[in-house]
Amino acid sequence: MHVLLTEDNALIASGIVAGLEAQGFSVAHAATAGQADSLLRTASFDLMILDLGLPDEDGLRFLQRLRRRGLELPVLILTARDAVTERVSGLQAGADDYLVKPFDLRELAARLHALLRRAAGRATQMIEHGPLSYDPAACAAFMAGEPVDLSRREQALLQALLQNPGRVLSAEQLKDAVYGLGDDVESNALNVHIHHLRRKLGNGIVETVRGIGYRLGPAGHASAPTEAPDA
Known part of the structure; x- marks a missing residue:
């Protein structure tokens, strides 16, 4: 947020x-x-x-x-x-x-x-997206009811996408959401967080819109990761 x-x-x-x-x-x-x-x-x-x-x-x-x-x-x-x-x-x-x-x-x-x-027109704190659930107040993510360990940056990235369903966000907008304004961010830092989020929540959680930015993937495409998440 x-x-x-x-x-x-x-x-x-x-x-x-x-x-x-x-x-x-x-x-x-x-x-x-x-x-x-x-x-x-x-x-x-x-x-x-x-x-x-x-x-x-x-x-x-x-x-x-x-x-x-x-x-x-x-x-x-x-x-x-x-x-x-x-x-x-x-x-x-x-x-x-x-x-x-x-x-x-x-x-x-x-x-x-x-x-x-x-x-956002929600009555409850929990944000649901297919099998994925995220509670921004508790900073807790769940996939099919099982907790998923996300870093603070990964949580900020996920929340920015969940709060803008269907909207394409530029890399700069996502960097602002994850790091804030004025922070010195390495050029590949956002890509690293997106990679980790895909590993932990499934490749379909983040869609790349070539030349424009990124958006939240369809709810039906969110799936459990196929490999162990990062430590």
């Missing part, structure tokens, strides 16, 4: 980034509305966490501007403004959820998972 965090407090931002990444999220950080706007125009995100007290533009006005522009990205407001009127204003401005500081990182992660679940 690729999250855009818009938060001007460096200490709070670093804590959120570290906490969410430890739970399997990929997080890009913007300290201003202008930085967040630039990232939204150049990269793909699943969710946005938005502070209201930004140095260059009020968070509510920024959110309203994004919604007028047609941005449908789920947005969670994370702010110290705890009055009921502030919460109502935030939701009316286009936010999908509202969490007041101080907060528990576990609750933040749970709310993000719930927003993504709602956006």
